[in-house]
Amino acid sequence: MLDVAPSIIEKSLKLMEEAVLCDKCLGRFFANLGFALNNETRGSSLKTIICMVSSELINKGRQQEAIEMLRILAKSGFKPARELLARNGLEVPEVLPCELCEGLLYEPLHQLTNKAINYLSAYDFNTYLVGCRVPGTIIEREDALRSCVEIEWGESIKREINREVGSIIMLKTGKKPDFQKPDVLVILDFHRMDVEVKPRPVFIYGRYRKLIRGIPQSKWFCPSCRGSGCPECNGTGKRYKFSVEELITKPMIERFEAHDAKFHGAGREDIDVRVLGSGRPFVIEVIEPKKRFINLEELQREINERSQGMVEVFNLSYTDRSTIGKLKLSAKAKRKTYRALIEIEDQLEKERIGALSDFFREVTIKQWTPRRVLHRRADKLRMKRVYEVEILDVKDKTFEVLIKCQGGLYVKELIHGDEGRTTPSFQEFLGAKLRVLELDVIDVED
Ligand SMILES: [Zn+2]
Ligand SMILES: [Zn+2]
Structure with missing residues (x-):
């Protein structure tokens, strides 16, 4: 032991010879020694022992050595x-002020901690x-000191701050720390002396019906002004007044008092x-929400x-980010059912x-990128399945069908053939010119 x-x-003394250290900064170099102790206690205990040693040196008549040690302690x-x-x-x-933290672990720390608790009161x-x-x-000085005394027990000043502030927040709010997926991230910025609260996004799964034609799924910016607003779009910056997304x-x-929200659909119409x-x-990613416990009904x-x-939504439920990926994947592979009214x-x-x-x-359709989207999509060949076509009604000049097919198939082109770029097509099979009058998505498999 001895x-x-x-x-x-010795190492404590050496550290204090190198720099004036407050109790917290000295104790932090020995942070891994002992439990249920804080660094301030560690630091002041070490200083106490050194002080007692000095006292004994004086008793023994070794004044000069004692004075040197006491002066080092006294400066701090x-x-x-x-x-x-x-x-x-x-x-x-x-x-003298602590040459490592420059006092940051005292008044500034308390100030920012109070600010954090204050800011957090606005968040769920x-x-x-x-x-x-x-x-x-500060980080550089800490590293330099640690290497000069070859210490292996310490923790970083950042860790000390995070831990200390974390436990005060726990005490004051009754909430729990979470190192994997916290609801909010609290960042104390000692440069700007301010606090940032970053809430994790909330994800909501649901299904939507679009009951009328003429509204796009996502917001379309006005092509003339690209969103800034101009006479052509009446200053709205949008091509269409409504969208499913909006x-x-x-x-x-x-409701979530959020900064923004992103719409992720399982495909689009x-x-x-x-x-x-x-x-x-669909999944909505609610970005930087202040509220996160909203009644979804x-x-x-x-x-x-x-x-x-x-538009009508239903089956809303809380989910997580992974659902977005699953949605996008399944949109390409899963079954979709369409209803089409076709003119002959x-x-x-x-x-x-x-x-x-x-x-x-059970037919495989070869489909080149439709001409109507070629201006924004690469021209490539895709192979998609049609599982089933059911004739619902046949009139003089029109007929109505139910089409069950793989996600990602362009259904309008399946019907009119897109000048031979989609084959086989209804038009090709029937040998008669066809026009799509109405198209509805009836079901999208999850
Ligand atoms: Zn300090
Ligand atoms: Zn415009």
Whole structure:
């Protein structure tokens, strides 16, 4: 035992010879020694022992050695050392600020901690994590001191700050720290002497129906001004007044008091295509929400009321980020069901139409990127399955079908063939010119 003790005391002295250290900064170099102790206690204990050793040196008549040690302690403001010097009629040196933390661990730390607790009161959260930014010069000094005394027990000043502030927040708010997925991240910035609160996004899964044609899925910026607002778009910056995205996210942003919200759909439909039946799955990523415990039934009701029959959402539930990836993947692979109303522009025997459902059963369609999207998509060949075509109704000049196919198939092109770029197609099979009058998404598999 006694062979270890001197090295701890020696290293403490060496550190204090190198720099004036407050109790917390000295103690931090020995942070891994002992539990249920804080660094301030560690530091003041080490200073106490050194002070006692000095006292014994004086008793033994080794004044000069004692004075040197006491002066080092006294400079850091250690009261017992100052007392001892004064009692022995020796000069008491001026107290200097800690050369490592520069006092940052005291008043500035308390100030920012109070600010953090104050800011946090505006947020909904169960768990939190504390981080901090401290001047690089402090980190450098700490590293230099550690290597000069070859110490292996210490922790960094950042860790000390995070831990200390974390436990004060726990005490004051009753919330719990979480190092994996905290609801809020609290960052103490000692450069700007300010606090940032960064809430983790909230993810909401749901399905939507688009009940009318003429609204795009996502917000379209005005092509003339690209969103800044111009006479052409009446200053709205948008090409269309409404979009599925905005109708769903606007009430969410308000309820969650969020900075923004991102819409992730399981595929998309054209502006003139409705989404009916069981609807299309989506995930909303609510960004920087101040509130995170919102009643989703009420939210659903509000979205549907405010959408006035244009869009309807249902099955809203809380989820996590991983659902977005699954949604995007499944959008390409899973089954979709469409209803189409098709106009026949040539003469055609009705029996041929009935044969569509025999031919388009488990068929692979070769489809080059449709001409209508070529300006924004690469021209490539895709192979997609049509599982089933059901004839619902045949009239003189029109017929209605249900198409079950793989996600990612362009259905309008399946019908009219896109000048041979999609094959086989209904038009090719029937040998008659076809036009899509109406298209609805009836079901998108999860
Ligand atoms: Zn310090
Ligand atoms: Zn515009």
